[in-house]
Amino acid sequence: MAITQLTFNNNLNTSLQIGDVVYYCPVSSLGGFNSNSNEDQITKLGTVLSIFENTIQVTLESNTLAPNANDYIFFSKDNIVNLNSVLGYFASVKMVNDSTEKAELFSISLGTDLSSK
Numbered sequence: 001m002a003i004t005q006l007t008f009n010n011n012l013n014t015s016l017q018i019g020d021v022v023y024y025c026p027v028s029s030l031g032g033f034n035s036n037s038n039e040d041q042i043t044k045l046g047t048v049l050s051i052f053e054n055t056i057q058v059t060l061e062s063n064t065l066a067p068n069a070n071d072y073i074f075f076s077k078d079n080i081v082n083l084n085s086v087l088g089y090f091a092s093v094k095m096v097n098d099s100t101e102k103a104e105l106f107s108i109s110l111g112t113d114l115s116s117k
Helices: none
Strands: 003-007 021-025 028-030 033-035 043-052 055-060 072-076
Touching (some): 003 043
Antiparallel strands (some): 003 055, 021 043, 043 055
């Protein structure tokens, strides 16, 4: 199993976790924006093994080349592990606004599923 190390100049996304899958694709400059509309150029790099400051270690998929310096690198999460549902019969929510400026809550929603009778 081959492992590669990626070091970034900026801070990593705070939601990046061990086990997330890393992808990359080349980008081209178009009208001042970097873009890539060809989904065939998206390459699965591998799974995150470790995270330390601005560096991650990733297991390489078989026959996968490491990304170039200017490639766009992104990740996806395993939706089996990272569900955003509340389980159980009771939930409590506390919302706090630490700002001294006026704030307005636009909407709150709740999804429920009947799990037992």
